[in-house]
Amino acid sequence: MRWERRTELHDAFVSLACCLICWRRLKKHNPGRELV
Secondary structure, X not given: OOHHHHHHHHHXXXXXXXXXXXXXXXXXXXXXXXXX
């Protein structure tokens, strides 16, 4: 596996983790309010 692919994959996972953390915080602060 090349280093470029590995760093891109790492960045993707970090971005995904940040999105999940932000999403959970938003849901915690706005109970009963669904965005779907």
